[in-house]
Amino acid sequence: MSLFFRFPLATLCALGCLVSAPAQEQTTAGTIGIFQDHQDVGTPSHAGSVDYNPADGTYKITGGGTNMWFANDSFHYVWVKVSGDLSLAADIAFVGKGVDPHRKACLMIRQSLDADSAYADAALHGVGLTSLQFRESKGDATHEIQSNVSGPKRLRVEKRGNYVTMSIAAAGEDLHPSGASFRITFTEPFYIGLGVCAHNSGAAERNHASEQAIFSNVELKEGAQPALRTMSTLETIAIASTDRKVVYCTSNHIEAPNWSHDGTYFLFNSRGHIYRLPVAGGEPQLVDTGFAHQCNNDHGISPDGTQLAISDSSRGGKSLVYVLPVTGGTPTRITPTGPSYWHGWSPDGTTLAFCGQRNGEFDVYTIPVAGGPETRLTTAPGKDDGPEYSPDGDFIYFNSERTGQMQIWRMHPDGTQQEQVTSDEYNNWFAHISPNGRTIVLLSYEKGVTDHPAGKDVLLRTMPVAGGNLKVLAKLFGGQGTINVPSWSPDSRNVAFVSYSPP
Secondary structure, eight states: OOEEEOOOHHHHHHHSSSOOOOOSSSOSOOOOOOEEEEEEEOOOOOOEEEETTTTTEEEEEEEEESSSSSSSEEEEEEEEEOOOEEEEEEEEOOOSSSSSTTOEEEEEESSOSTOOOOOEEEEEEESSSSEEEEETTTTTTOOOEEOOOOSEEEEEEEETTTTTEEEETTTOOOOOOEEEEEEEEOOOOEEEEEEEEOOOOOOHHHOOOEEEEEEEEEEEEOOOOOOOOEEEEEEEETTTOOOOEEEEESSOEEEEEEEEETTTTTEETTTEEEEETTTTTTEEEOOTTTTOOOOOOOOEOOTTSSSEEEEOTTTTTOOOEEEEEEOOOOOOOOOSSSEEEEEOTTTSSSSEEEEETTTTTEEEEEEEETOOOOOOOOSSSOOOEEEOOOOTOOEEEEETTTTTOOOOEOTEEETTTTTEOSSSSSSSEEEEOOSSSSSSEEEEEEEOOSOOSSEEOOOOOOOOETTTOOOEEEEEEEETTTSOOOOOOOSEEEEEEEOOOOO
């Protein structure tokens, strides 16, 4: 990587780390420690400033500005122009109590110094809220991924390829992944640095209010840094704003969250077991599934919230569908043969829809919960998968590759009137219909990706059930395990999913 400095570089360590140089090297005219320059971005009514102390390498930044949000930013920025993969880390402390609880101190990667520039930053708010914020393109709205940790002492923002991630650490901790990552493209060269925003508007801004923060132990490192850990992150995303929130982040591999019908907890699978996690976060608790200890990511809660369907291969080596109490218990076998993978409950709770492989073909089947023969609903060549009932019971949605590319289809519950729902350049999987019956969320792979593998750049997209354009909800690294099963909140406002550490 080349660093586009216009002044002598700070000491470059053997590991590619730009660290604070001795004081005599930092007195070069035009430099501010390891940074190149500083300025107000946008139009703060009170001019910002920076006070760099070469003795201890700290940066005391004063910033005004109404906000860093929506389509325009207003703050003070200390920056250097760079290219390639890199990371910036610092301890952050606000000065004084402050005026606005959402004053911000951030580590920012920015395409330009324009107020409406594309950017990504690790932002600490005065109240402790910590987020990976981003504006994907010039003039777009700002979005965020909120951390589940409040008030960390140290933050790091890292650009690795087309992903930006945030790491955090409390006092006495080492940096660890926050679980927040986003896919965004910066054109080289771009900017990286430190920013402070007062987040004052109205009378406070007219009175020239400003805020201060101190950045210490600042490290700017070039090149892709060794991954701290491979992480799985259970997130929620708001349909209206597309803002995301980290609920649970772990080095264990987890998959496929279900959102309980009372809105209080999630279920997900990990290492062959099912776990329960409060929506507010915390530590997951193991659900007793008896002999079933090879559960995969095809599981879901009955409409009345009392039963859980699982897909497990503990007996016979092939996935079979079972039902047990949602609180745990001994599973009852439903499908006579396998492999069979559960995907949907009928609204009245009497029938299960599943994907089964029979005679080398994957097709959609239904079967009574009380027991009985399975009914094959699809016969087209190629894989048919992911069947899920609409809330009104009028349709079963599924994904099919019968046209040569995986797309979303639907049919009546008896298999009649099969019709295509999506038709575009993506491979679309796992259509989940909101409880209010208005919106579909689905997983989209790039055109060249076959099947539904893990570890891919994917999109979560939405479309109206009544028909209309597909809209991007989130860009993430995921695929298999991200959103295999129904995961809507009961109020139809949010969706839960799992993202994974970018490469």
